């Protein structure tokens with residue numbers, strides 16, 4: 001009974017965020033007032049949106065937008081569609097965006113949105129109407145200088161296009177910079193689609209350099225094959241890493257010498273799923289998560305590595321492609337095992353960094369080549385990695401707490417400079 005309650009606490013993303021925040025703020029000796037300011041989100045919006053379903057009946061969906069901080073710039077962060085979205089999760093994800101943008105030092109605060117729905121059971125028309133009504137409800141609260149949404153779990157370029165269009169219709173002028181992650185022909189950035197996966201590759205490159213490993217002998221297991229996992233897998237295989245395992249809900253794939261990623265990618269395009277791919281053995285996903293490898297990349301959702309399995313994880317490097325895949329209780333276990341953790345607010349920051357480039361390009365009305373986008377992304381990811389690792393070494397804390405300390409310090413500094421209004 002107690003264990004169930006504890007695990008519930010442990011896997012509450014808001015608690016997971018708060019535990020790390022408190023520890024980092026304590027180490028920073030953050031003053032009590034700023035502690036209070038940064039511990040809670042600055043604005044939480046809840047909307048109940050009516051949507052006409054295809055069969056004619058009306059459904060009401062609950063949606064959230066949480067703006068955690070606008071100290072360093074407009075709030076920034078994705079929008080997710082899932083049946084288990086809840087306010088605590090969106091709150092945590094919003095604050096992670098604040099810390100993430102500060103770690104990579106881009107001029108944004110943090111926000112997140114979510115709608116409780118099952119997008120896989122909805123038609124395209126239903127999704128469009130729900131997205132448009134949600135955007136309309138938030139019209140006053142979002143905008144290029146206020147809060148800039150982007151894709152997250154189960155949302156994509158098409159959804160961003162509908163959001164941009166709805167916002168523009170209300171404004172009575174086209175405004176592309178209101179959301180990022182749009183299709184390239186309507187204000188999207190080249191390289192944005194692959195950016196989170198590419199950022200994961202970039203930080204893994206830095207980590208293996210530090211641990212004196214080579215790409216071609218580095219075995220990688222990836223959990224999740226959505227936007228982040230599939231792009232990370234493809235780019236890492238292309239760069240010479242041995243991607244030996246991919247696991248998803250309902251099944252996993254394993255091949256000792258490395259899975260042919262191009263073949264798997266094509267198989268998934270044709271069949272809509274990775275299951276049944278003939279080029280690898282099928283494996284139990286829970287077993288694969290704990291299999292021997294050099295780099296483990298959780299790239300799906302929260303709470304994958306917990307106090308229940310952290311002691312059995314066998315990787316040397318944990319690169320968090322997802323937001324919040326590791327609970328706070330698991331942090332200590334991983335530290336003891338000397339796993340080199342590249343925390344989510346650093347490892348998956350390639351997405352929002354390229355969103356920043358998209359926002360800049362939209363405001364300039366001038367679009368960059370993909371090579372230019374990737375090069376600038378590399379500069380930012382490498383600098384942020386070095387900064388976090390150096391901070392961790394000088395302050396004697398693990399990489400996650402170092403990243404939080406760095407981020408909190410930057411945000412707190414700005415708040416002190418701006419001062420508190422009235």
Ligand code: GLU
Nearest residue numbers: 077078150152351352355
């Ligand atoms: N949803 C992504 C994240 O969690 C991207 C956010 C953005 O591009 O604003 O970082």
